[in-house]
Amino acid sequence: MEFVESARLQLVPLITDVIDELDDDGQVLERSFFTMRLVQANQMQEGSDLLRLFLELSTTAFQGFSFTPEQAAQIDELLAVAENISFALSASTGDAH
Numbered sequence: 001m002e003f004v005e006s007a008r009l010q011l012v013p014l015i016t017d018v019i020d021e022l023d024d025d026g027q028v029l030e031r032s033f034f035t036m037r038l039v040q041a042n043q044m045q046e047g048s049d050l051l052r053l054f055l056e057l058s059t060t061a062f063q064g065f066s067f068t069p070e071q072a073a074q075i076d077e078l079l080a081v082a083e084n085i086s087f088a089l090s091a092s093t094g095d096a097h
Contacts, residue, residue, distance in 0.1 A: 004044050007085045011041050011053070014078040021071050032066045047089060054086050 016036045022031040040053045057079060067075060 003089065004046060004050055007050050007089075008041055008044055010081055010085065011078070012038065014074070014081060015041060018071065021068075021074055022062050025068065025071075027065075030063075030067070033060070033063060033065070050089065051055070054082050057082050079090060 003097050008023065015034055015064060018030070019034050019038060021076055037053060037056055040056065044053065060079070
């Protein structure tokens with residue numbers, strides 16, 4: 001649970017920043033996609049919820065969205081943080097050799 005809360009504290013501000021930027025440009029579908037990810041992030045309670053969020057975020061490139069360079073940079077940062085959390089999660093659940 002502590003790991004999930006730590007991930008939430010890292011991800012929620014980044015997702016919110018993406019939504020704010022999309023809102024400024026009136027991108028309804030894109031904003032809706034990331035708003036759903038924000039809801040997921042805020043409702044996470046265990047590791048499997050976190051993994052579901054990561055799976056959803058990983059589909060961003062396949063949604064057919066068009067982003068400005070600034071939006072793309074924010075999304076890249078969000079995905080990089082999610083990737084780092086994912087690596088930490090997989091490392092913490094693996095067996096030590």
